[in-house]
Amino acid sequence: MKYLLIVAISLLAADPPKQPIAFSHKQHAGDFKLPCATCHVNPSPGEAMTFPAEAKCMACHNSVKTDSPEIQRLAKFVADAKRVPWVRVYQVPAIIFWSHKSHLDAGAKCVECHGNVAALSVMTKEKETSMGSCMECHRQKKVSNDCSFCHERQN
Numbered sequence: 503m504k505y506l507l508i509v510a511i512s513l514l515a516a517d518p519p520k521q522p523i524a525f526s527h528k529q530h531a532g533d534f535k536l537p538c539a540t541c542h543v544n545p546s547p548g549e550a551m552t553f554p555a556e557a558k559c560m561a562c563h564n565s566v567k568t569d570s571p572e573i574q575r576l577a578k579f580v581a582d583a584k585r586v587p588w589v590r591v592y593q594v595p596a597i598i599f600w601s602h603k604s605h606l607d608a609g610a611k612c613v614e615c616h617g618n619v620a621a622l623s624v625m626t627k628e629k630e631t632s633m634g635s636c637m638e639c640h641r642q643k644k645v646s647n648d649c650s651f652c653h654e655r656q657n
């Protein structure tokens with residue numbers, strides 16, 4: 503138990519990755535109160551919440567803060583028709599069955615799995631995505647924890 507706790511803390515305390523542009527959720531989702539859905543949609547079939555199209559940023563930043571080096575970097579990606587290469591913070595192995603849609607449909611909230619994002623100046627992994635963390639919530643909500651529920655059937 504003690505060992506697990508230490509592992510969990512060291513994983514969560516890992517430095518957040520440096521992002522290509524210093525985007526702040528605290529500013530946009532906190533101070534400006536932009537809803538998560540302004541930027542994170544859940545297109546069919548619903549597995550991913552996706553990163554926002556750069557055009558969404560430029561709707562404001564064509565005129566807001568155009569003298570900022572960060573915004574100039576953003577505008578350069580757009581001028582070059584490139585996606586901003588955001589570094590992933592939350593990720594499970596591709597072999598795991600995972601869908602945002604089924605969890606959101608079941609009433610799960612962003613904060614349960616990502617913490618208080620609107621308070622973060624730098625996106626940091628505040629919640630685990632380990633097998634144990636998945637199973638803990640499934641146990642609480644009386645959802646299946648059969649191996650084949652999240653993993654390919656082995657036989």
Ligand code: HEC
Pocket residue numbers: 521525526527530531536537538539540541542553554588589590591592593612613616619620624625
């Ligand atoms: C103005 C647009 C915008 C809004 C509003 C916004 N986000 Fe984001 N979000 C981004 C961008 C850009 C990134 C990638 C850069 C980063 O990680 O900071 C991101 C990254 C994330 C990530 C990390 C994904 C990963 O695995 O790397 C999570 C989780 C997230 N957002 C959740 C939220 C939640 C929850 C809200 C609402 C409280 C929200 N976001 C509001 C633009 C936005």
Ligand code: HEC
Pocket residue numbers: 538542549550551552553592593594595600602605606610611612613614615616631
């Ligand atoms: C039940 C837990 C859970 C809930 C609820 C949840 N997420 Fe996630 N989120 C995850 C996991 C797990 C990943 C990693 C998925 C992967 O690797 O494919 C993730 C990844 C992301 C990403 C990275 C891009 C992607 O889709 O893989 C963004 C952005 C994100 N979540 C935003 C949100 C927002 C916004 C909400 C609320 C509307 C939300 N999440 C609700 C668990 C959750």
Ligand code: HEC
Pocket residue numbers: 523524525526529530536541554556558559560561562563566567570571572573576
């Ligand atoms: C609804 C309008 C709006 C949208 C949409 C928006 N922003 Fe912003 N953003 C602002 C405002 C306002 C500021 C603060 C400007 C100031 O400090 O005077 C800001 C500040 C910033 C800064 C800090 C600039 C600096 O040097 O201080 C960055 C970086 C940034 N935004 C990136 C983004 C990215 C990336 C997106 C898209 C994912 C985005 N913004 C979407 C309005 C917006």
Ligand code: HEC
Pocket residue numbers: 594598599600601604605608610614615631632635636637639640643645651652
């Ligand atoms: C906050 C609680 C919570 C967390 C955390 C959570 N789940 Fe779930 N999960 C649920 C609920 C509730 C359902 C039932 C949804 C339904 O009834 O359709 C569910 C259903 C599922 C399903 C079946 C629906 C589908 O999409 O096929 C899979 C697979 C699944 N979860 C995988 C995961 C994985 C993998 C993780 C960890 C990365 C995880 N869950 C974390 C609450 C959670």
Ligand code: HEC
Pocket residue numbers: 593594595598631632633636637640646647648649650651652653
């Ligand atoms: C609720 C979803 C869920 C259930 C149920 C589940 N797992 Fe997992 N499992 C995961 C996730 C998510 C990971 C990846 C964690 C990570 O490394 O990010 C994982 C990783 C693993 C790994 C590590 C190797 C690998 O493939 O990445 C093994 C082994 C494993 N699971 C076995 C099992 C067994 C055996 C069962 C049944 C007793 C089971 N799992 C049930 C979600 C689940």
